Amino acid sequence: MTGPRPTGYAARHSTLPGMAAIPFTEGLFTWPADEPRLIGSRCPVCGVTTFPVQTSCPGCPSREMEEVLLETHGTLWTFTTQEFRPKEPYKGPEDPERDWQRYGVGYIELGDAVRVESRLTVSDPTKLHIGMEMELRIVPFGTDGEGNALVNFAFAPAGIEH
16 A cells, blocks of 8 residues: 555554555545544534534435534443344454454434444443543554555544543
């Protein structure tokens, strides 16, 4: 993979030293970025915010959605743990035959704007509680068919370095 060397957050969270990792899918979060943000949309007519970006409003008949960058901190609204490998067409970072590990998944409430479903960086339910402060992280998410390192977004308990 070629291109400019990452700096700031992207350099600290790259899975390959000196190389930029790429998002597992485009349009979900800003990357590379010193301060990554999720990309959502907001309806200028009724104010509904969505994630991911939508072309029409789920709250009214408007088709005039505007792209917005969402908050990086929020509150854990609810959570669970994924204890088994999801059925196909699941595409995760792990090799299903060698290194499946349970993971946390939850809804993060970002201000009054939107609740985002996300992987959590913590899978131990005793270390999570509803209402705790969470912060956006960009985490390794395996490799693509060409061997490029992929990244995805997740939320971590605020103030905990992973």
